[in-house]
Amino acid sequence: MKKILALLLMIPLLLGIITPPVHAKPLIDASAAVMVDASTGQVIYEQNAHKKLPIASISKLLTAVVIMDEVHSKQITGDTKVKVDSGIAAISNDPQYSVIGLQEGNAYTVRELLNASLVKSADGAALALAAAAGDSLDEFNMKLQQKAQEIGLKDYTIVNPVGLTNGDLKTLSIKQYSDQAENAMTATDVAILARYLVNHYPQLLQVTAQKQASFMITKGKAKTEKNLNEMLPGSKYTVPGVTIDGLKTGTSDTAGACFVSTGNYRGHRIITVVLHANGKNKDNRFIQTQRLYRMLKQDGHLQTITLPKDIRQQAVANGQTRQATISPQAVTVWNTGGQLHKYTLAVKMKEKYLNKTGQLEAPLHRNETVGELDLSSSQLKTLDGGPLTYKLLSTDNVVRGNFWQRLWH
Structure with missing residues (x-):
């Protein structure tokens, strides 16, 4: 897996109550x-x-x-x-x-x-x-x-x-x-x-x-x-x-x-x-x-997670525009009752798309996987014990700017 650099973005959210997603009783013979x-x-x-x-x-x-x-x-x-x-x-x-x-x-x-x-x-x-x-x-x-x-x-x-x-x-x-x-x-x-x-x-x-x-x-x-x-x-x-x-x-x-x-x-x-x-x-x-x-x-019920704007809008260096919209195809979790109560989100971008200061850098292409979104909660469990992961895609084409555009951006 390509090395990825974590951006410091942790967002706690409160949404209701969830029952444990993993059944306690041995229901399978x-x-x-x-x-x-x-x-x-x-x-x-x-x-x-x-x-x-x-x-x-x-x-x-x-x-x-x-x-x-x-x-x-x-x-x-x-x-x-x-x-x-x-x-x-x-x-x-x-x-x-x-x-x-x-x-x-x-x-x-x-x-x-x-x-x-x-x-x-x-x-x-x-x-x-x-x-x-x-x-x-x-x-x-x-x-x-x-x-x-x-x-x-x-x-x-x-x-x-x-x-x-x-x-x-x-x-x-x-x-x-x-x-x-x-x-x-x-x-x-x-x-x-x-x-x-x-x-x-x-x-x-x-x-x-x-x-x-x-x-x-x-x-x-x-x-x-x-x-x-x-x-x-x-x-x-x-x-x-x-x-x-x-x-x-x-x-x-x-x-x-x-x-x-x-x-x-x-x-x-x-x-x-x-x-x-x-x-x-x-x-x-x-x-x-x-x-x-x-x-x-x-x-099993699918809960869709709505992402905050500061995750969806990321600053871009050296582009014709200063921002790009970044989004997973969908952020959903399975639960067996109620809503997910508390979780954190962390954005991690692939290092190849970052400049030396850790900022996204143009050019970016639409539907290109530029990183991942990690969702963590004590009420959710994964196979490897880590967070749930979702691919982050660039939803915009961000063309590299000319000299003057890069100078002023």
Whole structure:
């Protein structure tokens, strides 16, 4: 993230009364759950959200993020081919795992393997992705751990890119781990990971939104697989008014049935996490996710914050005009009753737009992100414990002035 310089602007405001935004009672039938606003990071609901639990194939979200990093840095492309060895083929064709049937000696593109990993949750495909940039499984695992730390995960264990136990990987197991070792995270960390994915690589939602996808396993032979997400539009567990387009299921003996969803409700991208839904019915993860969205529809109210003029109007140096209008697209918070009582606002501008005295400097372009607005309140909670953040945009074009204009301004 670009370095930003804080302007000294803290404004206390009083507006009424709010009830706590995070429910106190365990209303979700699962070991842990959390619901957040993907844009601001506001926690809308949480339950045992800091309890570390096995996550099974939810692990593939972290794998997808690292692969997208490698694509972004031009180490690989979507068309990079990965040749499948005997170890990966053995996992990919073992019926006790999530299989896609990759064949030993065949090569598959990164794009195909990402599709198989995120739609079918194919274990062999995730293992093959680890080798896309020429890494060993151990080396790719180090990348996963580094990425987890970089994006701010706090309490996690990363053993492999799949979510199986180390012993389940057979000949591919990593020697430093026991056979029982497996990936684990808190619901909060899973939400941080999902938020990072949807904000940095939203194009992956085009993959996870597919109700089914076709995979070319051998030349001339395609296989069509159904998405395991039963909350996509038109599926069994859809919620009216909420458009789900992701994200990932996870299932194992120790993790139970898990599900991370993301979707749009009232113009806001929401993320939910349900870890180890109780009972033998795997669909309970979708039922509990439904419950989260229904709670949001029933109890969640959006409060719009009106910004003071001294935030919206900022002085500009060396421009044809002396001021620019700065505004976020919208400043809203979720609450479950009443109005937000007390909060502070802080404006932070990106250093590249400031002169040596800390003032905005022309030129500025309309709809350019010039900084952020931070909203803090003891009555609100975020994933990382920091303030709610909103992008600040320049709503004006401010042209750099000529010599005389700059002299007198």
